[in-house]
Amino acid sequence: SYELTQPPSVSVSPGQTAKITCSGDALPKRYAYWYQQKSGQVPVLVIYEDNKRPSEIPERFSGSGSGTMATLTISGALVEDEADYYCFSTDTVSRGVFGGGTKLTVL
Amino acid sequence: EVHLVASGGDLVQPGRSLRLSCITSGFTFGDYAMSWVRQAPGKGLHWVGFIRVKAYGGTTEYAASVNGRFTISRDDSKNIAYLQMNSLKTDDTAIYYCTRKMAPDAWGQGTLVTVSS
Numbered sequence: 001s002y003e004l005t006q007p008p009s010v011s012v013s014p015g016q017t018a019k020i021t022c023s024g025d026a027l028p029k030r031y032a033y034w035y036q037q038k039s040g041q042v043p044v045l046v047i048y049e050d051n052k053r054p055s056e057i058p059e060r061f062s063g064s065g066s067g068t069m070a071t072l073t074i075s076g077a078l079v080e081d082e083a084d085y086y087c088f089s090t091d092t093v094s095r096g097v098f099g100g101g102t103k104l105t106v107l
Numbered sequence: 108e109v110h111l112v113a114s115g116g117d118l119v120q121p122g123r124s125l126r127l128s129c130i131t132s133g134f135t136f137g138d139y140a141m142s143w144v145r146q147a148p149g150k151g152l153h154w155v156g157f158i159r160v161k162a163y164g165g166t167t168e169y170a171a172s173v174n175g176r177f178t179i180s181r182d183d184s185k186n187i188a189y190l191q192m193n194s195l196k197t198d199d200t201a202i203y204y205c206t207r208k209m210a211p212d213a214w215g216q217g218t219l220v221t222v223s224s
């Protein structure tokens with residue numbers, strides 16, 4: 001079955017740039033989406049269709065893609081950005097799949 | 108404001124069935140695909156399946172782990188989506204989230220399903 005691979009953890013200091021990657025063979029042909037889930041809360045969409053940001057999401061969140069890899073970038077990470085981040089995409093028969101998640105630590 | 112409220116979660120024995128409901132408001136339900144996503148305790152997100160809008164046949168797709176056991180349906184007259192879960196296994200224990208669109212852009216609070224003898 002199709003898989004999306006993320007690093008288990010990323011750690012940055014406040015104000016630094018955090019990059020979270022997501023690799024998958026179908027990503028050159030399928031959009032990537034990114035979700036933020038803070039402890040005990042419901043996931044929130046932060047990036048859709050590779051690089052679009054919902055209006056309520058801060059500008060420091062951005063998305064990009066190159067080949068089989070999608071990247072979520074948080075420019076000038078804040079302590080409040082500490083959360084689990086999941087990428088999402090679809091396989092060639094329209095089934096969805098989430099990456100395993102990346103725990104972002106900002107301290 | 109978009110609202111999604113999932114309900115129906117319960118403690119059930121392995122092999123039994125359960126139906127979850129997702130009552131929605133704040134958007135034109137019939138214009139959107141609806142999905143279900145689950146999260147086992149302390150684990151990551153797992154896509155369960157989705158149902159297309161009637162204009163695209165209202166057809167469904169499922170994750171391999173639930174295909175043949177779970178069925179998603181929708182009632183556009185009531186703005187409700189359903190997840191019928193049969194032959195439940197202990198591995199199906201999770202919070203089940205109702206979400207809007209195939210790639211979710213809105214999430215409900217979730218309902219807990221515990222499968223245990």
